[in-house]
């Protein structure tokens with residue numbers, strides 16, 4: 001084995017990676033373009049989301065907003081509707097806000113410098129480097145989940161990869177490895193090798209093109225690296241979602257800026273900590289009144305869903321309800337609308353909100 005990170009080690013590494021990538025590169029839609037706008041969209045969507053999930057969203061998004069200007073001129077509701085189901089909606093809102101800013105302040109042209117890119121909402125060091133290397137072929141190193149794992153193993157890094165010291169080491173390693181030319185392709189090859197060969201569990205070292213350059217393999221440490229902080233256990237909670245119907249229309253409200261799905265629309269939803277049916281009903285009445293001002297009469301449970309959001313495992317109990325009093329309590333509340341089941345498809349909803357909307361469309365008997 002050649003000594004780690006010497007000039008000859010780097011030369012061999014780059015040559016092997018290039019030849020492996022020429023045979024094994026993934027054909028991804030955002031790799032067929034050098035348009036910085038489209039690369040930016042793909043990178044934002046790929047944050048914390050798998051490639052196969054992102055592909056259809058990316059294609060729909062680029063069809064609806066083929067240019068940065070189209071995105072800047074769209075409404076937030078249109079953007080969120082196309083983001084629906086992808087999760088982490090803050091990404092979509094920030095992408096939209098950044099497009100408006102670029103259109104207004106920079107003549108609609110995405111900057112080609114790291115400093116300027118990182119001034120835009122939602123663009124951190126990795127995203128800026130990805131745009132610069134993939135779109136402009138600038139010699140910018142990258143570091144994301146796949147490259148963190150790959151580089152940590154190559155260097156047999158035994159410290160927690162999330163610490164600032166390890167991050168500094170890995171960024172510096174990535175910087176040390178990049179070639180001066182064709183950096184975008186090199187970075188994509190690093191990501192593909194991490195994703196396809198140097199996988200989190202049971203890396204395929206036997207077919208890895210750089211196996212004889214890898215310190216973790218040499219030291220028999222591939223199963224122990226990367227070292228990661230243990231994940232938090234999910235907290236179990238219960239919530240109620242309330243389907244309130246009046247004159248064949250359902251009540252939805254727009255989530256406020258500090259809520260989980262800020263900007264999206266949702267059925268009234270609240271935390272439940274009571275178990276007795278009468279206490280649950282009372283919590284629902286109070287919760288709906290606080291959110292919307294309406295006083296309701298809760299009815300039967302129509303469905304129970306389970307889902308995970310950040311550190312919570314949520315059991316979502318969905319109840320039918322009717323309006324109990326025509327008087328509405330006044331107060332400062334988020335906007336609300338009464339919508340027919342068939343029209344909910346045109347409103348951006350949370351994933352569980354959408355499941356309930358589909359349930360309502362399929363069960364017209366729930367309308368009162």
Ligand code: SF4
Pocket residue numbers: 150153154197198199203204205206208209210211212214215216217222
């Ligand atoms: S030899 Fe194994 S652990 Fe090392 S880079 Fe290749 S796949 Fe990853």
